[in-house]
Amino acid sequence: MRPFDELLQEAVAFHGHLCPGQVLGVRMAMAGCRALRIEEPKRMGKGLVVFVEIDRCATDAIQVVTGCSLGKRTLKHLDYGKMAATFVNVATGEAMRVAARDDAREHAAAYTPGVTDPRQVQIAAYRLMPEAELLTLTPVVIRPGWLGRPRVRVPCQLCGEGVNYGREVVTEGLAFCQSCFAGGYYDSPTPLDALRTFSGRT
Numbered sequence: 001m002r003p004f005d006e007l008l009q010e011a012v013a014f015h016g017h018l019c020p021g022q023v024l025g026v027r028m029a030m031a032g033c034r035a036l037r038i039e040e041p042k043r044m045g046k047g048l049v050v051f052v053e054i055d056r057c058a059t060d061a062i063q064v065v066t067g068c069s070l071g072k073r074t075l076k077h078l079d080y081g082k083m084a085a086t087f088v089n090v091a092t093g094e095a096m097r098v099a100a101r102d103d104a105r106e107h108a109a110a111y112t113p114g115v116t117d118p119r120q121v122q123i124a125a126y127r128l129m130p131e132a133e134l135l136t137l138t139p140v141v142i143r144p145g146w147l148g149r150p151r152v153r154v155p156c157q158l159c160g161e162g163v164n165y166g167r168e169v170v171t172e173g174l175a176f177c178q179s180c181f182a183g184g185y186y187d188s189p190t191p192l193d194a195l196r197t198f199s200g201r202t
């Protein structure tokens with residue numbers, strides 16, 4: 001694994017600034033790769049997959065260190081709003097979930113006597129803190145369907161748009177896209193009531 005400072009520099013260049021998230025993200029990625037005994041993550045190609053649970057600064061650092069990206073389908077974003085990521089060795093199936101400890105922020109001050117700015121405290125402390133105080137590592141098993149995705153495309157019965165990779169919701173034998181079925185991040189003129197009427201039908 002390349003040295004921390006080198007990786008941090010690369011992350012800052014990509015992300016645009018030095019922030020606690022860059023330090024934390026580099027440490028998370030290094031811990032995840034080390035746990036999977038991956039020395040050179042960027043050489044893994046599609047053999048390394050990372051599930052990130054937040055879209056914040058640290059996600060950029062994780063992308064830089066691992067070389068995983070959304071477009072390569074090796075970086076998967078789950079909008080859980082948690083500072084955590086799971087690193088997966090696709091060949092062996094080994095998976096390690098790395099989460100930032102909630103109490104790391106409270107302990108940070110002890111590592112940076114004399115520093116008052118909370119942001120600077122975090123930036124400095126997250127470099128120095130022993131891993132066990134900063135992160136928790138938990139071996140996990142990735143559920144079926146989250147890695148290899150079926151190459152299928154099904155039209156949504158409500159909006160008509162194609163849904164790829166088995167991400168449709170099937171109810172009463174009919175396929176719907178997730179936004180039509182559960183309500184998505186946008187409103188559209190399509191009457192969602194039509195679906196509710198459909199679902200309520202017996």
Ligand SMILES: [Zn+2]
Binds near residue numbers: 017018
């Ligand atoms: Zn940032």
Ligand SMILES: [Zn+2]
Binds near residue numbers: 161178180
């Ligand atoms: Zn739809």
